[in-house]
Amino acid sequence: VQLQASGGGLVQAGGSLRLSCAASGRTFNNLNMGWFRQAPGKEREFVAAFRRGGVATYYSDSVKGRFTVSRDSAKNTAYLQMNSLKPEDTALYYCAAGATQITSTIRNPLAYSYWGQGTQVTVSS
Numbered sequence: 058v059q060l061q062a063s064g065g066g067l068v069q070a071g072g073s074l075r076l077s078c079a080a081s082g083r084t085f086n087n088l089n090m091g092w093f094r095q096a097p098g099k100e101r102e103f104v105a106a107f108r109r110g111g112v113a114t115y116y117s118d119s120v121k122g123r124f125t126v127s128r129d130s131a132k133n134t135a136y137l138q139m140n141s142l143k144p145e146d147t148a149l150y151y152c153a154a155g156a157t158q159i160t161s162t163i164r165n166p167l168a169y170s171y172w173g174q175g176t177q178v179t180v181s182s
Contacts, residue, residue, distance in 0.1 A: 058083045058171040062152045065176030068142055072180070076137040078152030078173055085128055086110070089155050090135045091169055092126065094148035094178075103164040104150070105137060115163050120146075142180045149175040 064076040078090070091106035105126045107114045114126055125138040135152060153169035162168040 058088070058154055060152050060154060060171055060173035062150065062173035062176040065150060065178045067179045067181065070142060070144055070180055070182050072142050073138070073140045074142065074178060076139065076150055076152070076176060076178075078135040078137075080133045080135070080154065083154075084130070085133055085135060085154070086130060087156070088171075089157060089163060089168070090126070090128065091153045091155070091163070091166075092135075092137045092150060093153060093166055094146075094150045095175075096148040099148075101151070101166055103166070106163050107135075108160070108163065109156070113160075117164070139178070142178075144180045144182045146178060147180050148178060150178050151175045 059081045061079045092104040093101050095101040105116045107126050123141045128135040152173040154171040155169035157168040
């Protein structure tokens with residue numbers, strides 16, 4: 058599976074961005090899809106995910122209520138809609154795909170086998 062993330066950019070605090078993750082080589086329907094981010098000097102952290110089938114979604118406490126994951130199966134593309142952005146959301150954002158069936162690992166980057174290249178999100182105050 059190849060993943061191509063896009064949609065990052067520079068936005069003022071309170072603004073919105075939508076990240077896209079286009080997949081090729083395998084359909085999203087059989088994979089869990091996750092979004093992670095990494096700020097300079099910090100570890101990669103979980104942002105949001107949806108399980109294979111796309112019904113169950115998961116969010117970190119820091120983005121819950123502001124970010125929304127979705128997907129377009131026809132386009133084999135996942136999205137991360139980010140609203141009410143804050144300067145602390147500034148990071149390199151990655152999309153990832155994996156096949157784990159263990160729900161407790163959905164937030165663990167080790168549960169994902171495929172990664173996109175990352176797209177930079179910068180939120181100015």
